[in-house]
Amino acid sequence: MAAGCMFFGGYPITPATEVAERMAERLPEVGGVYMQMEDEIASMAAILGASWGGAKSMTGTSGPGFSLMMENLGLGLITETPCVVVNIQRAAPSTGLPTLVGQGDMMQARWGSHGPYEIIALTPSSPQELFDLTLRAFNLSEKYRLPVLVMGDAEVGHMTEKVVIPPPDEIELIERKPPPEDRAAFKTCLPDADLVPPMARAGDGYHVFVESLTHDDRGYPVLNAETHEAMVRRLHDKILLHKEDIVDFEERYLDGCDIVILAYGISARIAAKSLDLARAKGLKVGMLRLIVAWPFPEDAVRELSKRIQGFVVPEINYGQMSREVERCSRSDCLVELIPRAGGEIHTPEEILAGIERVARA
């Protein structure tokens, strides 16, 4: 609401239903639209349509719904449509444990829709961050013109904590770049120097051409490898060029540490306790908490891997972001995954045990 969202297309799903319920109540108060769609495929399609109608739009879901959204997530990426998808992750696969926690959709967030693309996914660790990062998700989606994912989890999603909502004049809002005035010369997909095209909405005389096939700067389908290469390359580069602006993580005690916990979401909250326990034992441990999971902070992890003994990665899955840590560390240090299948969070002690294993290795 603070970001100016005016359209929510949703479908009830545990443990994310509260997002839809709240939006159904609040949006009409500001003249916005809540629409209960027939499924999550339709929800995702509707928020893309609404975005082309000029409305900031979002949806909220969990694993099974997130799976159904993957097809039109790709549509949002290829048509460069700003919108926000909140996924309150639950234990999976399939229907899994609907009411209980999981973090198993992190790689799906990165690769779940078919084809090569770059994506932005944020990982809040607290109710405050759910607010802050949803706001940031809207700003990033408007700035770089793509669907942005907020990858929460059932624990953080159902947590009660103090949230400070700043007054509207203290909230920085970024809006999509408006199209040039010359309607006749307008090309729907012609990028500026920052590789992001301005966006015209439907109904303003621009006669936008919004195309799911491989297309050129006009948006027209051109079905050959050369056009495809140029389009896919730009969709990647518009994110990679701005990686420094997008990537975000929190550091604790990284200077001079031997071991680094890399964690996100609820697991980072537990790991903070493990960090204290380990340091009380005299172990030189630091922590890197992901605030943005995708794009992954490759450079920071690479640099750390050159000088530390190992990473400890607690995740409520059987290894997803840990693989990214392994990739970036290129075997220069240990990577100790502390897996959990889902349904329960880690104990601080089991993460501590992982730290001690790395310390002994």
Added chain:
Amino acid sequence: MVNPRDNLLRQDRIPHIWCSGCGIGTVVGCFLSAIEDLGLDTDKLAVVSGIGCTGRVAGYLNVDSFHTTHGRAIPFATGLKMARPELKVVVISGDGDLAAIGGNHFIHAARRNMDLTVICVNNFNYAMTGGQSGPTTHRTAKTTTTPYGSVDYPFSLPMLAAASGAVYVARWTVFHVQRLRRSMRDALSKPGFSFVEAIAPCPTNYGRRNKLGTALEEMKYYKEKSVVKNDAKLEELGLELGGEILCGNFWDRPRPPFHEVLLDQTRQVQAKAA
């Protein structure tokens, strides 16, 4: 030579991809005539298509054009309409796109009476992929995936639309150019979910495999076997291969469209909140 409708088409996208004898061009022609008849402002007209041969229609029209994913044109159009209710939003797509993969969206948009005009070019098969059976394929018809003849029961699209809540339902073949044009005009004028089925030949795939002859012969078939029956009962509207085709403006039952009801409610909520 200048076609009077050149300004309604994206000239730099012509020639189109459709086969000779295909009925989609005729449907597009009727649609453009209907737009002209009504004097619709093309700056305020958005056309959304799904995937398939008919899915390409949006991209040839000089309006806001959306070529979306397979089956998802209707929910995309729903979001667009709700974000800018002042726009006229039209979905033009094929039978497979609207009634199979998009069938759930079709019935729910009709149920909630979304203010969309949905035009379905029904050529009874998935033509873009080479002629496979679909949700409207006639029983016994041969397609590449029903080599021994289809045993599936097809949807009757007018019955489906009306039963799901559409305010206006019509069916014509592409032989009935003027009637199709008039029905499209009517459909575009009705607030709410209006539906026009346009039965069209696919000589390359469906016609060839089912010995329906050339496109011209198929037009003769439409001429000879079509029966105009505006007061037909919904259950009469099934189709058989080579059989009679009941055509007409079958259904006209106005009720308030979704966006009007919701926006009324929103105004009340806002007044209370203020």
